[in-house]
Amino acid sequence: MRTIRLSIQAISLPTTAWLTKKPVNWRQIILVLLFWGFTFLWMLPAIWSLVTSFRYETDIQRNLISLVPFPITTEHYQRILGDGLVARWFLNSLVVASTRTIIQLTLCSLAAFAFTRIPFKGKRVVYVLVLIGIMVPFEAILIPIYLFFADLRMHNTYTALIAPEVASPLALFLLTQFFQEIPTELDEAAYLDGASRLTVYLRVILPLATPVLTTLAIFTFLGTWNEYLWPLISATDRQALTVTIGLRKLAETFGHQTRDLGLKMAGAWVGGIPVLIFYFIFQRRIVSGIKLTSGFR
Amino acid sequence: MKIRKSFTSFLALVALAIMLTASPIAAQDEPTTLQLWRFFNECASNFEGVTQLGDTNDVCAVQQVLANQWNAEHPELQVETTSLVWPGIVELNAALAGGTPPDIMSMHAFRIPAYASRGTLTPLTSYLEEAGVDVDDLLPNVRDAVTWNGEIYAIPFDVHGILWHINLDLWGQAGLLDDAGNPMIPVGLEAFEAACQQVLDTTGSAIFGGGEDDIVGTEVIWFSIYSQMGGSIADENGVPSVNTPLAIEALELQIRLREMGCFSSGELGKTYEGFNQGAVAGVNAGTWMVNEFDAQVKDEDAGLKDLYVAPYPQIGNTPAVWGGSHTWVVPLGPNADPERVRAAVQYIKFFYDNQIAWTRTGHATVRQSVQNSPEYQALPHRDEYAAFANQVVYFPKTGWVTAIDQIMHEETQAAILGEKTPEQALNDAQSRLIDIASFQ
Structure with missing residues (x-):
């Protein structure tokens, strides 16, 4: 907040200085200029990629680093958006990311409720076994999972894209930690009023866990949207591609890295814009989620 | 009670969603459809129904239009193309492990020994002979590059370097x-x-x-x-x-x-x-x-x-000079269904017969007859680097x-x-x- 106040003061300084004859606060002006400078530097790669996506390829290859988009062309976007399957790939990504998010939150919150609220034999052992899953990278179990879905003849289906990571040990761990912080007195009060376990879970625990659930939902959705390796091997049929893989195939180039830059950059923007919109909508939640998951206050 | 009921309904809905999503996103293949996996971009939608090459020299366009041409002329044997992320090895390895390899696959020549030695490629010599594929027309160094243990395992479609x-x-x-x-x-x-x-x-x-x-x-x-x-x-x-x-x-x-x-x-x-x-x-x-x-x-x-x-x-x-070849292989193993292999070889022959189309992309031809043809010589600069293909040194097998x-x-x-x-x-x-x- 302090940053914003300083900026407003600095911007309005020339007018107010003239009216009130206050001395110019050079320190604040320099500070604001520095902020702008660093923001520009930070944004430079994004600005360059946006400009490049609107330049002719022959022009790009004569002048790789340019922030001038003239002569301008939309040919790269036409090639990408003109492909009849791009909309389908966006839909696939949306279905996969949304469904996985919903199922993962449902499964993991139910499991976390059981671990924190229901006494049963061997709970600690089971919990530790589940948490060991955090240490096993997905790449290590990729082939067994691939074979499992191949045996079921389920590759190129939504289920194959959604199912492998719905039971997330990390999500379970975070939810368990959060549920433990919720006082059990609240459950007891509900039980006294005749509530069942399910009612306590749905009416007491879940509403109180909204911050962590929202955070998990955002990160699961974004993680699934950007997922690469599993959709690459599971969904090979062009109708079944997710947007990440589809755009990669559409804008892929061969030879050396700077070839077909316009197409690559246009592909990056087309694929990235939904994520950017998502980020702007949930900006506050994402930031508070990072604090929540990192322990940073 | 009401909550339990609605929760049960929710679970039923989730189960129903899983069942629905388990159906293939794309339609099931017909039995007579050959699966062809290739790298070099995705462009099938842009070239849907296009059977004439026009003046394109784009790698994806040439492959897709030739497949469209084949499909238009052979309703009894359709070729369904799937694009891979270059060089397609991650997808191929997974498919081989899962027992679902494609019928035809594009592969760099230098990878042939690694796959052939594991019994994942089909030896093609007899099938090529039966189909009338003129392998003697291949440049000698190129033919040698696709031969392993005396068997031809692939038909190359270019020399690149x-x-x-x-x-x-x-x-x-x-x-x-x-x-x-x-x-x-x-x-x-x-x-x-x-x-x-x-x-x-x-x-x-x-x-x-x-x-x-x-x-x-x-x-x-x-x-x-x-x-x-x-x-x-x-x-x-x-x-x-x-x-x-x-x-x-x-x-x-x-x-x-x-x-x-x-x-x-x-x-x-x-x-x-x-x-x-x-x-x-x-x-x-x-x-x-x-x-x-x-x-x-x-x-x-x-x-x-x-x-x-x-x-x-x-x-x-x-x-x-350092170089290599893009080839078509049949990754169905040595005991593949002969009818399936024959069908795959038919399409490979079609692509081989249309060699000139692929050479528009800049890569050199693998065929002696094409190398000397006026059509090939007329492509930009081909006469200037005509000697290149014969000078390519392939990696050892x-x-x-x-x-x-x-x-x-x-x-x-x-x-x-x-x-x-x-x-x-x-x-x-x-x-x-x-x-x-x-x-x-």
Whole structure:
């Protein structure tokens, strides 16, 4: 907040200085200029990629680093958006990311409720076994999972894209930690009023866990949207591609890295814009989620 | 009670959603449909129903339009194409592990021994003979590259590799054009050094621009010079031999020519940028760049006005250059259903018969008859680099060569940038390759 106040003061300084004859606060002006400078530097790669996506390829290859988009062309976007399957790939990504998010939150919150609220034999052992899953990278179990879905003849289906990571040990761990912080007195009060376990879970625990659930939902959705390796091997049929893989195939180039830059950059923007919109909508939640998951206050 | 009911309904809905999503996203294949997996982009939707090539030279377009042509002419045997992320090996390995490989797959020739030795490829010699595929028309070095243990495992559809792209204006300034306006290509180290010095003195530019951030500017040069000197990266037993005295001499020569300014340094993309601006006299670039540089010449804003494409410079005793082939293989294993293989070979033959279409992409033909055809010669610059395909040296037929590009790039780069001596770098490369070979 302090940053914003300083900026407003600095911007309005020339007018107010003239009216009130206050001395110019050079320190604040320099500070604001520095902020702008660093923001520009930070944004430079994004600005360059946006400009490049609107330049002719022959022009790009004569002048790789340019922030001038003239002569301008939309040919790269036409090639990408003109492909009849791009909309389908966006839909696939949306279905996969949304469904996985919903199922993962449902499964993991139910499991976390059981671990924190229901006494049963061997709970600690089971919990530790589940948490060991955090240490096993997905790449290590990729082939067994691939074979499992191949045996079921389920590759190129939504289920194959959604199912492998719905039971997330990390999500379970975070939810368990959060549920433990919720006082059990609240459950007891509900039980006294005749509530069942399910009612306590749905009416007491879940509403109180909204911050962590929202955070998990955002990160699961974004993680699934950007997922690469599993959709690459599971969904090979062009109708079944997710947007990440589809755009990669559409804008892929061969030879050396700077070839077909316009197409690559246009592909990056087309694929990235939904994520950017998502980020702007949930900006506050994402930031508070990072604090929540990192322990940073 | 009400909550329990609604929760049960929710679970039922989730179960229903799972059942619904378990149905294939795409329609199931017909039994007579051949699955063809290929790299080189996705463009099927853009070319849906298009059966005429027109004037396209795009790698994806050519493959897709030819498949469309086949499908239009053969309703009884359809080919369904699936695009892969280059080079498609991750997808292929997964499919082989899952027992669901495609019928036809594009594969680099140097990978054939690694897959054939594991019994994942179908030997094609008898099927090709039965289908009337004229394998005798293949260039001898290309035919040898797709043959393993006496069996042909693939039909190649190009020879790709590195060429010498020349800016004729700058060569003219250096006095290196003959009366007909063609470049006087130096042959041998002495002549190359002299031409390099002449170009440097008059234009200030490298005669053979490149960059150390890409294998084209590191391993490719070393491999080509080593081969031109008579060296081989494998000994007679198939064991890596990349640290022989000759290999070290080749790397030392590469570093010396770079220090002289004959090979430019830095980023490859920046060197090509300079070439397009008309500021670099010559570049080390692949067959895949021929059309791209040619497009610059046709653009009036480009500094590159007059382009000539020569085979790789001969610095050693014999002409030789790093290169390879894109091929069609049948990854159904040695005991595949013969009818399925016959069907796959029919499409491969169709592609082979339409070789000229693929050579539009800049890659050289694999067929002797096409090499000499007026149609091929009429393609831009093909007559200038006609000798290239015969000069390509393929990797030896061993499994460990699948790792060589990456390892040799890292090690030769380290030597070029002074992080290791040439001897250290090649000893490290040898040791790493021996490790890989021990797993084959």
